[in-house]
Amino acid sequence: DAGVTQSPTHLIKTRGQQVTLRCSPKSGHDTVSWYQQALGQGPQFIFQYYEEEERQRGNFPDRFSGHQFPNYSSELNVNALLLGDSALYLCASSLGTGGQPQHFGDGTRLSIL
Amino acid sequence: AQSVTQLGSHVSVSEGALVLLRCNYSSSVPPYLFWYVQYPNQGLQLLLKYTTGATLVKGINGFEAEFKKSETSFHLTKPSAHMSDAAEYFCAVRRGSTLGRLYFGRGTQLTVWP
Numbered sequence: 001d002a003g004v005t006q007s008p009t010h011l012i013k014t015r016g017q018q019v020t021l022r023c024s025p026k027s028g029h030d031t032v033s034w035y036q037q038a039l040g041q042g043p044q045f046i047f048q049y050y051e052e053e054e055r056q057r058g059n060f061p062d063r064f065s066g067h068q069f070p071n072y073s074s075e076l077n078v079n080a081l082l083l084g085d086s087a088l089y090l091c092a093s094s095l096g097t098g099g100q101p102q103h104f105g106d107g108t109r110l111s112i113l
Numbered sequence: 114a115q116s117v118t119q120l121g122s123h124v125s126v127s128e129g130a131l132v133l134l135r136c137n138y139s140s141s142v143p144p145y146l147f148w149y150v151q152y153p154n155q156g157l158q159l160l161l162k163y164t165t166g167a168t169l170v171k172g173i174n175g176f177e178a179e180f181k182k183s184e185t186s187f188h189l190t191k192p193s194a195h196m197s198d199a200a201e202y203f204c205a206v207r208r209g210s211t212l213g214r215l216y217f218g219r220g221t222q223l224t225v226w227p
Contacts, residue, residue: 004156031213033213033214033215035215035217040219040220041219041220042117042203042205042217042218042219042220043157043203043215043217044217045214045215045216048213048214055213056213056214058214090156090157092157092215094213101147101159101162102159102213102215103159104149104156104157104158105156106154106155106156107155107156
C-alpha cells in the first residue's frame with residue numbers, strides 16, 4: 001500500500017523563478033493538503049484541495065497556487081520565488097475533509113539561492 | 114483562533130527514563146488533537162490522536178497522551194525512553210471534525226542519552 005509520495009525530493013532555484021511540486025496521495029485518499037515547514041519551525045498550512053477545488057487556504061500570498069487532478073494527485077506552484085520560500089514542503093492526504101487523520105509524505109526540500 | 118504551544122524546544126532524557134513532552138492549545142471549539150513525530154529527512158508520522166471519548170489516548174511505539182480540558186493540555190508521555198525515540202515531536206490541533214486544517218506547535222526535539 002503506497003503512502004504519500006512527493007517529487008522531487010530536493011530542488012534548488014534562484015530568486016524570481018517559478019517551481020512546481022507534485023504529490024500523489026495515499027491509496028484511497030481523496031483530499032490533499034500542503035504545508036510549508038521552515039527550518040526549526042512547525043508546518044504551516046498553505047491550502048487544501050478536495051474534489052479538484054481549493055477548500056481552505058492559510059495565510060500565504062497568491063504566489064502560492066495549486067491544483068488537484070481527477071486522480072486526486074496535486075501540484076503546488078510557487079511563482080516569483082523569494083529567499084524566504086526556502087523550506088520543506090509537505091503534502092498530506094486524507095479521506096474526506098474532516099475526521100480522518102492526515103498522512104504525510106517525506107516532503108520536497110526547496111532551496112532558493 | 115487556534116494555537117498550539119509546546120513548552121521546551123529541546124528535551125533530553127536518559128535511556129529508560131520517563132519522556133514527557135508538553136503541549137497546550139487554545140481552540141474556540143472542541144479540538145481534535147494530534148501528536149506527530151518527524152525523523153531526520155522524513156515527513157511526519159502520526160503517533161496518536163484525540164477526537165472524542167476516552168481522554169487517555171494510546172498511540173504507537175508505547176506513547177500515550179491525556180486530554181485535559183480544564184488545563185487545555187495534551188501532554189505526550191512514554192514510561193521508558195529508547196534510543197530510537199530520538200526525533201522531533203509536533204503537537205497539532207484541528208478545529209472539530211469539519212475542517213481539515215492542522216495548526217502545529219513549533220516542535221520539541223527529543224534527545225535520548227545512552
